[in-house]
Ligand SMILES: [Zn+2]
């Protein structure tokens with residue numbers, strides 16, 4: 724196993740630049756493809772920076788080691804990183820994680836009365852009278868409708884519903900186990 728020069732992950736099958744040419748391997752941790760992405764002019768530092776900015780998502784999650792310690796991993800290649808402690812409020816309907824406050828109060832479950840800018844669900848309105856059912860139905864409709872961003876002015880520039888959908892599918896999977 725070889726170490727990724729970008730993220731420090733020790734799970735590479737090949738030496739990234741062992742011979743005269745790059746390995747073409749994709750790091751399953753940071754997602755960089757040696758010989759492809761650098762060919763496009765992306766530097767290691769640049770890739771690492773934007774990867775860290777996204778809070779170091781493990782690129783190919785099935786390969787993610789249990790108790791993966793990204794801070795330690797980066798430290799070993801001399802990069803100081805502190806996992807951000809910014810609390811993200813995600814929407815229980817569509818998994819958008821940029822709500823201003825939690826959709827439901829953690830202690831009492833009070834709804835925030837906010838509208839999710841992504842799926843348009845209003846906590847405290849569309850969950851009435853049955854919360855779980857309301858959420859499920861809204862989510863179904865949102866997906867059936869092609870996962871459209873609800874409130875256009877708030878739409879992030881590079882938004883894609885894909886990661887949210889992945890989260891939703893994973894959750895469903897977990898709930899069924
Ligand atoms: Zn990597």
Ligand SMILES: [Zn+2]
Pocket residue numbers: 814815816817818819839840841842843844
């Ligand atoms: Zn939502």
